Amino acid sequence: MASQVPSHGDEDPVFEWALPGLHLRFDHRDDRPVQLVRLATAPEAPSAVAPCAVVDVVTAGVEHRDSDDQGLLYSSAGQRLRYAGHESDETELRIRQRAPEFGVEVLSVFRAAGPGLQIRHTVRNNADRSLVLLSVSSALVAVSADGAHDLLWAESEWRAEGRWRQRPLSELLPDIDPPMHGGQHPRGLFSLTSHGSWSTGSFLPTGVLAGETVHSIAWQVETSASWHWEVAQTGATVTVGVYGATDRHHQFAARLAPGEEFTSVPAGLCVADGGRDAAFAALTGYRRAIREVRPVDARLPVVYNDYMNTLMGEPSTEKLLPLIESAAEAGAEYFCIDAGWYATPGSAWWVGAGEWLEAPERFTGGLSSVTDAIRANGMRPGLWLEPESVGVESALAERLPEEAFFQRFGERVIVAGNFQLDLRHPAARAHLDETVDRLVGEFGLEFIKLDYNRNIGGGTEVDADTPAAGLLGHTRAFRDWLRGVHARHPGVLFENCGSGALRMDYNLLSVAHLQSTSDQEDFRKYAPIAAAAPASVLPEQAGNWAYPAASMTLEETAFAMTAGAMGRLYLSGFLDELSAEQSALVREAIALHKDWRHRIARSHPVWPLGLPGWGDEVIALQLDTESESLLALWSRGEAAEVALPGLRGRDLKQAYPVALPEWTIRTDGETPVVELPAGPAARIFTVQR
Template sequence: MWSHPHLGLHAVVDSDGSVRLGRPGQDRACLVPLVEVTATGHGRMWSGERFIETSIGDRLTYRGHETVQDENRERTTIRLADPVTELAAEVTLETTSGAASLRARVRLVNEGSTPLRVESVTTLTLGGITDADGALDGLTLHWADNDWLAECRWRQTAFRDQVVPLSRSAHGHEGRGCFERYSQGSWSTGRHLPVAALTDRDGRAWLWQIESSAGWRFETGEREGAAYVALFGPDDAHHQWRHTLAPGEDFHTVPAVLVRAEAGGLDAAFGELTDYRRGIRRDHPDHRTLPVIYNDYMNTLMGDPTTEKLMPLIEAAAAAGAEVFVIDAGWYDDDAQGWWDSVGAWEPATNRFPDGIQEVLDAIRRHGMTPGLWLEPEVVGVRSPLAHTLPPEAFFRRGGVRVTEHGRHHLDLRHPAARAHLDSVVDRLVDEWGVGYLKLDYNINIGPGTENGLESAGAGLLGHHRAHLDWMASLLDRHPSLVLENCGSGGLRMDYAQLAVAQVQSTSDQQDLLRYPPIAAAAATAATPEQAAVWAYPQPGHSQDEIAFTLTGALLGRIHLSGFLNLMDDDQFALVSSAISVYKDIRPEISGARPFWPLGLPAWEDTWIAHGLRSQESTLLTLWRRQPPSGGADMRQAQRDQNGSGATACTLELPHLRGTAQRPTVLHPVATDSTAVWDAAEGRLTVCLPRPDTAVLVRVSSGS
């Protein structure tokens, strides 16, 4: 009844009415029911850590389906029903013509006469995954750990290292465990990215993404000699999420996407995922213009802006080529006890701006830049007057007690008073102050959520986040040219629920320029390149190599320029201006390019790190060479490639250009002793970086 030619998948109805996704000719036993649901009183048929093999999932049977085509998209809705609970499930499978991606959502409806308390539900399931030999030994599992200052750290291991063979024939059952990753609390990516993959030795890849700013979880394991994947939003066991469906009520799961690459491994799969991400997000001119952003925070004012400090930075940033100037945290700080636990009103500090903040905003505009401000809209400090004037129901509560975390309360944007307060703040900043860019930060993990009446904490968190996304969209409806940056202490809320609405994503708060490369290189696994903002914070105390190093890392994404540019000498400032000029030349290519990693996704201590973008015009490559860590920690890199930790040159495989005449050009830094040589027959680019802790941006193209 449904098939996807690029994924090679079919939705198959068995003789008993069960619907499962799989590839043609597969044994039904290794497949998974299209929807798996646990509910109080209706658990699993085989108890363990897995949330598949559920009683309701086993009973859900085919009721009908319909397909709707809209331009180049096709949506098929498959309807299922459980005769025992009278729970109906509508599974929407969305595909795009020519794309190897499948987006899924599930709507549950209680068609019975009694309430049903749902405890988990899948958005998407897939079984029957094997290597080219039809086994599991050739599969590799990939996932990304995430942490403050250490985002996008990809791991890989043999599937069999995590899901060991248990001799099913001897026991008559599969194991009780699985490999799982999940979020905890309100930082959706505080522990891991909601993205992972399975690959095999022949370059095939399955890559998935869950789109949730509240709770999410995925699991993979073995089922009848094949791997399965199950993708979830929040659930009871991991997120304190339970949702009671009264008769006639419905619930919509968070979306998830599955990508298939028949060849090319992770690079090809992430290329498909990048295209998909561009297709689901809200359209905005920022995605095409990619203005250069200067932000006064990182390694510069660090939350201590004043008129006196900002004026010379504004002049220097404009001279360097910045097009947006963001005044970061602290502009509202007018409290002798500090601002952290007093925020909420978002009024300018008179002691910081004696003649008003408008003087500074006017100066930004006068220098040809768009003014921006930092805002943390979802929190109210415990000492803020708003903590007492807003009604108790406007805040997160658990057990009837208002939640406090790190000196802050948390607004529940489902409450009209909370939303009206933030609407008035943003409308004042945009309409009255002329602000065109808002950095929306989020610096606390509020825990499992909020209990509003009888709802569970996890259900409250999901409800708030859906209201938060709706609020963000309403801002853009009222102010179409406004740009929203999504920040969660850097990259701790870096998911495509947020990024389908926000234009820019902060990738990290990492202040060490030598620690940023693995984050910058892997950022395109979490966000499209044109949304992934990387800090570049050159300083007057830096050497030319250090200035070039920190600037180079931002050139294949979005530049978050910072640093005391006003105190630089002429040579240092010229190097900064040169990098910005290069970026403006290449940025038209970024918004349509696909990312790839010639050395593989980086490890945290790698000496050589490479990240590239492929477009129709050319191939752009950033290559970093860092000082090898002490104690031989770089053995992984030495074993992985031919370059070694002490080498001065690195050879990159570019198979998509093999056999073609190409010319490599070092774009940045322009005055460099680095070289790049192309071997057309082998499809290899050899780049020489004579000194450690240096980096270059290289263009490889057929043009002169």
């Protein structure tokens, strides 16, 4: 443990924190807030960043330093913070600052996590009156505004998740020649903001500044509530600001009584010696470092789920039994019964849900006879659950107290026939504890799919200064509830889902086993989603649906299975209706995935043709372990030839499918060139150095 107190006189105002793969230097002169002045991958490596304050705080009743209202930087409270000490060990650096005239104290914590840093700040009110906090940055970092970077960001929506964009930063933040305008700061800003309770409903909380000739940096916001990140022109630098909810964007506020504290949502920050793929490789290592992995997670089992393009929420004993047998024959290890198991056939699902009791009319012999059949076929049973939702016609809606539900203007929030539970309330939490304990005990569940199909809006006013603060409190309580369920049921796996991937964030993915990457039902459109997924979620958590159908050709069947094999294979479809040749392709893909799944869990993503566009006719994803890789190529258009200069000098061998024609691979010099037929068609190759 090393510590330091405020500098005075001739004391050195600089301190460093060095870790394997990370080297940080801070400046804490008496006339400015503490600045991060160096972030590099090694002591001798050049810095990836320019000097920048480590945190900014906005409080009510305090003016902004500048007159422009575009960015969140330069609040007077944040600018008046001054160093008050620091301490560090092998995993954390803690820096304390104070602004006595505003009654603000900030403890900044930098946690080492693999090749990256997890950053959070705790603001304490040291004044003798209330302090209203309007925003606090989760991470701030600046780079030189020399135009050497590209900015990468991703748009998202239901069934079209993870559509990445890459543009030169100089195009997004044009040079307006400040000297010609009296040296005034430019006001250029590029920003993304989430709204409501789908944290990834419109955009992904991840960004990259990628440079081929300079270092790259990458970041992610780790919250299931509202968030905002911005890239702003700041004189000779460009500053990245990463935030949870803010007053400006979400009408957030937190009133702190004397002595009370507020902690920002965490942010991940990585630096890489290389461009886009190096930045995402660093993010991949960081995400693995922040996960709370349990022994049961190490199995990485193949899960069959009866929903997608199959039963679509109408399970029954008669429908499930042939699916159970065919899933087991294909090689599935878990079988999850999806939505509808609690609903009387033909009834409206949503308005009556919430008690999560078996519908007695739905299963001949009862639901337990179906879970018994799953076990008899050598698989482990699972069920779908939407824990936060309560239908407006559910008896539970009358039994729980009003304060256990989200409310606005004194009324319960209703979206599509559902109320939302508030997990800060003990009655709501007790109900969900009882539900999970009962289902696990009664049916011997070893897998639970947690879904979230409603964007409930800005939040709740119950026990909160603003709805946005209430939403943040609920999402933190939900994560805490899930960790408690893990402790009581260490052998149960939990999937995170939100209408596919509309709540795909590392507030939850750090404690969940699996993430459904989409609800996309067209296997041709799933290819760009599956190929882009490892930019947002770990490959071993990327639950890519593979749903073969009897109507597919053999080439289409292989195309559909390739998406699943190149992540975390999430199997569905009427497998009992497939031809013998199709069934062989399914079994082969599952066998390949099982052979590679633990290597996939050590891999990092590479995009030999760039991150996929939604309409791209040729798509490529490589999962690289340095010594060997899996490479998938999807053809969705006319026949084409594709050169892969990033694989220069490496050997490609077709690994899947063996029963269909091999694609021709030749070399141009040492660069592999693959001849693709007209699509839809796909192949998986092993790549050796």
